[in-house]
Amino acid sequence: MQALDALHLRSSVPKLGDPLPAPEVLQNIYQAAFRAADHGVLRPWRFLLVKGKSRERLGQLFVEAALTDNPELSDQQKLKLQAKPLRAPLILITVSNSKEHPKVPAFEQDLSAAAATQNMLLAAFAQNVGAMWRTGPMAYHPVVKKGLGLAAHEKIIAFLYIGTITGGTKTLTEPDLSSFFQDW
Numbered sequence: 001m002q003a004l005d006a007l008h009l010r011s012s013v014p015k016l017g018d019p020l021p022a023p024e025v026l027q028n029i030y031q032a033a034f035r036a037a038d039h040g041v042l043r044p045w046r047f048l049l050v051k052g053k054s055r056e057r058l059g060q061l062f063v064e065a066a067l068t069d070n071p072e073l074s075d076q077q078k079l080k081l082q083a084k085p086l087r088a089p090l091i092l093i094t095v096s097n098s099k100e101h102p103k104v105p106a107f108e109q110d111l112s113a114a115a116a117t118q119n120m121l122l123a124a125f126a127q128n129v130g131a132m133w134r135t136g137p138m139a140y141h142p143v144v145k146k147g148l149g150l151a152a153h154e155k156i157i158a159f160l161y162i163g164t165i166t167g168g169t170k171t172l173t174e175p176d177l178s179s180f181f182q183d184w
């Protein structure tokens, strides 16, 4: 796929299934993260790969976290949370791992980790692999962060769900560029 086609046509795919993309396809996705704009080339990120049985452990962690907020969680709510990571064969967790730097505030480093995530979305799309960036309350929950082994300063930027496209893809609407880009 041409680069501009990927940039103009990428869309998220919520319905993802097996199989996991081939190793070389995944390598292309991982490599794309490293061409994100990155002030100071600090590489302020790391990625956790959650696949196979680890997805069940992640679901369990979501339940544990939610129970600390609401010990009265219903069985249905627990099952829903437990099943969330099973929506794709791979969940790639982008962790912003910002460093102390005299010129690059942590906020900018978080932006770089987000840009790395967007690059991976594009690399997935360019290879006909489905992907969707999700967060939600679990991304910010201290129990989840601790269970995943994050340091105090680290943040979850994305749960990037990756897999084989199983549903239809959506029709894109053309934005009215003139309402977003104005001469100043």
Ligand SMILES: Cc1cc2nc3c(=O)[nH]c(=O)nc-3n(C[C@H](O)[C@H](O)[C@H](O)COP(=O)(O)O)c2cc1C
Pocket (backbone or CB within 6 Å): 010, 011, 012, 013, 132, 133, 134, 135, 136, 157
């Ligand atoms: C930081 C961030 C967090 C997001 N979290 C969620 C989420 O938790 N659930 C969700 O349905 N979409 C979430 N999205 C939006 C989807 O990834 C997607 O971009 C959106 O549905 C629009 O579809 P498109 O990417 O095909 O344009 C998030 C996007 C970003 C940038």
